[in-house]
Amino acid sequence: MTTAPAARRTTAATLDALREIEDRVLWLSSAITHHANRVRPNPSGLKVGGHQASCASMVSIMTALWFRHLRPEDRVSVKPHASPVLHAINHLLGELDASHLSTLRAFGGLQSYPSRTKDPDPVDYSTGSVGIGATATIWGALARRYADGTPGAGFAGRQYALVGDAELDEGAVWEAVLDPGVAELGELVWIVDLNRQSLDRVVPHMAAGRLHGMFAAAGWQVLTLKYGTRLEELFARAGGDALRARIDEMSNPEYQRLLRCPADELRERLPGAGPGARAVAGLLAGIDDATLMAALRNLGGHDLAALDTALSEVDDERPTVIFAYTVKGHGLPTEGHPQNHSSLLTEQQMRELAARLGTDLDRPWEGFAATSAAAGLCAETAARLRRDPVPTAVPPALPADIGRTPSGVATTQAALGRVLLDLTRTAPEAARRVVTVSPDVSSTTNLGGWVNKVGVWSPTERVNWFADDAETILHWRERPTGQHIELGIAETNLVGLLGELGATWSRWGEPLLPIGVLYDPFVQRALEPWSFGIYAGGQSILVGTPSGVTLAPEGGAHQSVTTPSLGIEQPGCTAWEPAFALDTEWTLLAALARLGRPDGGSAYLRLSTRPVDQTLARVPADPAARERRRRQVVAGAYPLRRRDGARVTVAAMGAMVTEALEAADRLQGIGVPADVVCVTSPGLLYRALDARAGHGEAADWILDQVFPAERATPLVTVLDGHPHTLAFLASIHHVPIRRLGVTRFGQSGSLADVYRHHRIDADSIVRAALDLTE
Numbered sequence: 001m002t003t004a005p006a007a008r009r010t011t012a013a014t015l016d017a018l019r020e021i022e023d024r025v026l027w028l029s030s031a032i033t034h035h036a037n038r039v040r041p042n043p044s045g046l047k048v049g050g051h052q053a054s055c056a057s058m059v060s061i062m063t064a065l066w067f068r069h070l071r072p073e074d075r076v077s078v079k080p081h082a083s084p085v086l087h088a089i090n091h092l093l094g095e096l097d098a099s100h101l102s103t104l105r106a107f108g109g110l111q112s113y114p115s116r117t118k119d120p121d122p123v124d125y126s127t128g129s130v131g132i133g134a135t136a137t138i139w140g141a142l143a144r145r146y147a148d149g150t151p152g153a154g155f156a157g158r159q160y161a162l163v164g165d166a167e168l169d170e171g172a173v174w175e176a177v178l179d180p181g182v183a184e185l186g187e188l189v190w191i192v193d194l195n196r197q198s199l200d201r202v203v204p205h206m207a208a209g210r211l212h213g214m215f216a217a218a219g220w221q222v223l224t225l226k227y228g229t230r231l232e233e234l235f236a237r238a239g240g241d242a243l244r245a246r247i248d249e250m251s252n253p254e255y256q257r258l259l260r261c262p263a264d265e266l267r268e269r270l271p272g273a274g275p276g277a278r279a280v281a282g283l284l285a286g287i288d289d290a291t292l293m294a295a296l297r298n299l300g301g302h303d304l305a306a307l308d309t310a311l312s313e314v315d316d317e318r319p320t321v322i323f324a325y326t327v328k329g330h331g332l333p334t335e336g337h338p339q340n341h342s343s344l345l346t347e348q349q350m351r352e353l354a355a356r357l358g359t360d361l362d363r364p365w366e367g368f369a370a371t372s373a374a375a376g377l378c379a380e381t382a383a384r385l386r387r388d389p390v391p392t393a394v395p396p397a398l399p400a401d402i403g404r405t406p407s408g409v410a411t412t413q414a415a416l417g418r419v420l421l422d423l424t425r426t427a428p429e430a431a432r433r434v435v436t437v438s439p440d441v442s443s444t445t446n447l448g449g450w451v452n453k454v455g456v457w458s459p460t461e462r463v464n465w466f467a468d469d470a471e472t473i474l475h476w477r478e479r480p481t482g483q484h485i486e487l488g489i490a491e492t493n494l495v496g497l498l499g500e501l502g503a504t505w506s507r508w509g510e511p512l513l514p515i516g517v518l519y520d521p522f523v524q525r526a527l528e529p530w531s532f533g534i535y536a537g538g539q540s541i542l543v544g545t546p547s548g549v550t551l552a553p554e555g556g557a558h559q560s561v562t563t564p565s566l567g568i569e570q571p572g573c574t575a576w577e578p579a580f581a582l583d584t585e586w587t588l589l590a591a592l593a594r595l596g597r598p599d600g601g602s603a604y605l606r607l608s609t610r611p612v613d614q615t616l617a618r619v620p621a622d623p624a625a626r627e628r629r630r631r632q633v634v635a636g637a638y639p640l641r642r643r644d645g646a647r648v649t650v651a652a653m654g655a656m657v658t659e660a661l662e663a664a665d666r667l668q669g670i671g672v673p674a675d676v677v678c679v680t681s682p683g684l685l686y687r688a689l690d691a692r693a694g695h696g697e698a699a700d701w702i703l704d705q706v707f708p709a710e711r712a713t714p715l716v717t718v719l720d721g722h723p724h725t726l727a728f729l730a731s732i733h734h735v736p737i738r739r740l741g742v743t744r745f746g747q748s749g750s751l752a753d754v755y756r757h758h759r760i761d762a763d764s765i766v767r768a769a770l771d772l773t774e
Helices: 013-037 052-056 059-069 080-092 132-148 165-169 171-177 180-184 208-217 230-233 240-249 253-258 262-267 277-285 289-296 303-314 347-357 374-385 412-426 448-454 492-501 518-536 563-569 582-593 625-634 654-669 682-692 700-706 724-732 751-758 761-771
Strands: 073-078 158-166 187-196 221-225 320-325 434-438 484-486 511-520 539-542 571-577 602-606 637-643 648-653 674-679 716-719 739-741
Touching: 013 052, 013 059, 013 080, 013 221, 013 303, 013 347, 013 374, 059 080, 059 158, 059 187, 059 303, 059 374, 073 132, 073 582, 073 654, 080 158, 132 158, 132 171, 132 187, 132 582, 158 165, 165 187, 165 637, 171 492, 208 221, 208 320, 221 716, 230 289, 230 539, 253 262, 262 289, 262 492, 277 412, 277 602, 289 303, 303 320, 347 582, 412 448, 434 492, 448 484, 492 511, 518 602, 518 654, 539 582, 563 571, 563 602, 563 625, 563 682, 563 724, 571 582, 571 682, 582 602, 582 625, 625 637, 637 654, 637 700, 648 654, 648 724, 654 674, 654 716, 654 761, 682 700, 682 716, 682 724, 716 724, 724 739, 739 761
Parallel strands: 073 158, 158 187, 187 320, 221 320, 434 484, 434 511, 511 539, 539 602, 571 602, 648 674, 648 716, 716 739
Antiparallel strands: 637 674
């Protein structure tokens, strides 16, 4: 197990160099935002924005971490609004050229919040969606352990999260912290910037003690860094106990107000009116104004020596959280102001700041003197933190077609488990890269056979006490070589882990093929963090099953409506909703083939528990025709039935193909021939249509094969979801359309009753077709 450097005392010379770097980081982070808002031309006049005060509260913490404790194997998630601090440090370490410092929030420049995929300098974790940056370190730690694959290897490097205190309001944080496996992740170190301010105000009751208890109860080491050395020295004097009690007991707003007071007013207000007032006043009388003003601001999160000590006390046997008390806007004219969240310093204030910090507003990016101790410490730190390039590893080859032709009755959900098991035989190297994740629904989403085959992942092997129970069907063998990860019932945890498992190819050079399975109605609960994971470069497959009102007996709460359009609306994601088991195989294999590579992407599969007669697919027996069908399935649609003289086309998706075929047979019987098209991916068809119009790049051959101009007829679309998903198909040839789908909360009942209620049954399809043709 890798451990941190032993606790050590920072020398006076090192502290002096650190303070010089601390001042320069404060200056650069302020100047980066100042330049973006007040120097760079802005013809539109729209606010550019930035967070000088939020940066200032993090400067000391990040200086101590980077220039004293960080190692090349460590990774850091930086709170979103502190991105200029990260860029300032990267610049001082030679990782970011000065030409980039003037580009914050400019097109192609430094991003508003740290971005792994868009910033030009090293960023370990993309942050910006509150709470996700913190929890990403948890899933990053798990993903790194999984990718390492060595039983009992523990961890190689810490996972630091620099967290704004307001981020702890997010429920996703506590869902992650409380997952049982997290208490085993000793590489986690969270540092909470406890500045007790939010966007709008000073938070009256931050309840740090309650937060302390919550982390401790979850098995974390909790370190509190409240006061710095200057304040501690005052507390050691006569009257110091009274001063400590006075500051401990005052509210956050009262303390913040004191920061806005000149020295004479501070001497009046600080003693208060309690029993210790006289002792406090006596203590204050013995110190000068400069000492008083500096001491009041000397909270632990701004004291480099105190930070150094705290970081040396981290216990690598369990997760650690450090509550570092800070002042928002520390060292700036706006410090402590209740509305300083996004306030900007004026030019005059920036010039005064430059004079105090030994810099120049007219030459804001000027470096340290080459012979200075600060320059030497920067060079030493840069050498210490230099990382080897991440090796490029290509995932093992995957088959495009396993060769099975399903018969009988089957569901697309069951096909998922079948394909995974087939992979272990036909492509064992690729199968070993597959890792499945579910929130306590493995058995009900048909992963039981897969779990029995590959086992459940655990950092250490655990006894399976039911191994000799003959009535146990699902064998829960937990070991470091397992390939299924089971989480608690928290969808945000699932997709958080998916994102990090899907980033191991770029983080560690270990491509994985992660598949997350959850009930489709809860995909929307997980969508925002999953989307952020895709933005951050995580490539994964999300499987939603069972889906739609087809889950008839469960009622409206468990019937998804809006998920089918995800493939159109979610960047970086291709979505498929297969109708048959073979469609499931082909699309899943195509999705797996896009994972773990620079040109890859994520996928979403919407599956069903409805049993369907597989012979309805009419899979071609001829190998060339079968391959043509496979390419069409993967590309987004295929013709399922062609009728001579067709007067209408029924485009159906997923479970509704059965109703579409029944309706087509009935229409044929009354003299209205109908083509039936099986749509597998509305998103891919939409991109093809967009490309044909000159927007974007996508192959549009699928439109000609499935919707040829010579067969353009009025169109009926039907799916178990919102009808707008397929509405755009009418614009391919500008034909009349009737859109059938689900627009209301569902009802419990039989399949026939529920389909009839939502007007997606065969009767409704026939009526819609007749409306268009008569």
